[in-house]
Amino acid sequence: MSKQSAKEQHTAKEAAKAAPAAAAAHPAHEHHVKAAEHHEQAGKHHKEAAAHYASGDEAKAAQHAHTARAHTLHAEHHAGEAAKHHVSHKKS
Numbered sequence: 001m002s003k004q005s006a007k008e009q010h011t012a013k014e015a016a017k018a019a020p021a022a023a024a025a026h027p028a029h030e031h032h033v034k035a036a037e038h039h040e041q042a043g044k045h046h047k048e049a050a051a052h053y054a055s056g057d058e059a060k061a062a063q064h065a066h067t068a069r070a071h072t073l074h075a076e077h078h079a080g081e082a083a084k085h086h087v088s089h090k091k092s
Helices: 006-018 029-054 058-091
Strands: none
Touching (some): 029 058
């Protein structure tokens, strides 16, 4: 999985939301949007985890790191679902 900067993720999310109505009809569209949202949430929790760890609160840091991982897994799931829809849409 390639790493994107927060700006690139934000740009991708905005592009997905701003897509014309015709693009929204593509079966993968909603999964792309959901993946972008989960990536954004994961980034926020990673940032929170870093702040708590730096201040010495390892328990809160661990909680945020765990939540970040969950959002990352959800994003990966949605990305996989989008890929499946791209393949099935292309075959049609």
